[in-house]
Amino acid sequence: MLQVVSVTFNKMNLEYESDCSYDNVSLYDGSNHNAPLLGEFCTSGSPITSSGSSLFVVFKTDESFNEGGFSLNWKFVSQGWLEWRM
Numbered sequence: 001m002l003q004v005v006s007v008t009f010n011k012m013n014l015e016y017e018s019d020c021s022y023d024n025v026s027l028y029d030g031s032n033h034n035a036p037l038l039g040e041f042c043t044s045g046s047p048i049t050s051s052g053s054s055l056f057v058v059f060k061t062d063e064s065f066n067e068g069g070f071s072l073n074w075k076f077v078s079q080g081w082l083e084w085r086m
């Protein structure tokens with residue numbers, strides 16, 4: 001059964017900009033930064049889920065306005081189908 005990664009930001013206190021271009025956390029749908037970008041985040045929101053068993057996290061910050069930072073929870077979630085025979 002496929003295991004995917006679900007990420008939830010439970011604390012997100014970064015320098016805010018409407019497009020999150022100053023400080024952000026990028027989530028990639030794979031094992032490195034060449035994987036498709038799931039999004040760049042500077043505020044917390046809904047859980048983000050990968051399509052496979054890897055999710056790559058990059059924190060970017062610039063030289064000014066440091067805030068408290070971020071923390072996140074992640075978990076594996078089983079996805080797939082179950083065949084039931086009687």
Ligand SMILES: [Ca+2]
Nearest residue numbers: 015062064065
């Ligand atoms: Ca900053």
